[in-house]
Amino acid sequence: MNYTKSQREYYNEHRNRVIADLGITRNQYNAFRRIGDQLHSLYEQSCNGTIDEQAYEDSTNVWYAVADRMALQFHLYIYYQTDPRGATIYCSKDPIAKNSYTNASCIY
Secondary structure: OOOOHHHHHHHHHHHHHHHHHHOOOHHHHHHHHHHHHHHHHHHHHHHHOOOOHHHHHHHHHHHHHHHHHHHHHOOOEEEEOOOOOOOOEEEEOOOOOHHHHHHOEEEO
16 A cells, blocks of 8 residues: 555654553564554454354454563553454553543554
């Protein structure tokens, strides 16, 4: 996908802000983003009915385990937004309430 210069600048600013807020590195941010991309794809497949329920559960559980271990390693809390119309992973240094996950840092 091609991005405009202003879109790329916005993304880089957002990523740098999240990195500073969470106290993680760019590579760690990118690792969360790649996991989020995998989960997002699975959420879309589930929504579209192109993956069976067991395969969906098995696959998402693998990615949840990886992301949960990373979050624990970095002393972060993680929230998974399973609606495929938006961002997938939100992280915070504080516990994340399900009704206010948008207060956490969005990783996309």
